[in-house]
Amino acid sequence: MAGIKIAPLRPWDDFYPGTDRFAKPDFGDLTKWNNRVVSNLLYYQTNYLALTIVVFLIVGILNPLAMILGGVVVTLVFLGAVWAGENKAVIKNFKKKNPTVFVVAVMGASYFLVSLFGGVMVFIFGITFPILLIFIHASLRLRNLKNKMENNMEGVGLKKSPMGVILEALGQQEESINKIADFIASKVKE
Known part of the structure; x- marks a missing residue:
């Protein structure tokens, strides 16, 4: 975990x-x-972490026990999936070929386990809702030059952040040093 730096909180006028x-x-x-x-x-x-904390706090205040249970279940399923993805060849190959399906499977397994304990609504509002909000924002927000540079620095290992570690564990982070070369080449063409 050495060398991991937390990204700065982006200003509201940059975020939205x-x-x-x-x-x-x-x-x-x-x-x-x-x-x-x-x-x-x-x-x-x-910014996404701050959004998630606000939603967690709201749901956690309304139903603290179910929120703690949901958080523990999701954390255990995530850690189990990451461990299996690193140590089991079949799962590792599946994760490499289908990273998005792998993430959806982790969320589906979390949902199933939480539903066994009766905390479906807490799971939906406390865990899935912030993820949905983050996904919608990340899908719709156009990238700017600073955003692209930060991503390229993270992609080649010049800078490590908590989200980079999580994305890498889920197989979403591309490990290519050619990212910087491609980025520079595209900027030279412009």
């Missing part, structure tokens, strides 16, 4: 500047959409 910096993703190009989401997750990670 108005409709001119938001656009519908290209549903036909899933790679481009995934890159936008990963880039925004890395860049706005502290």
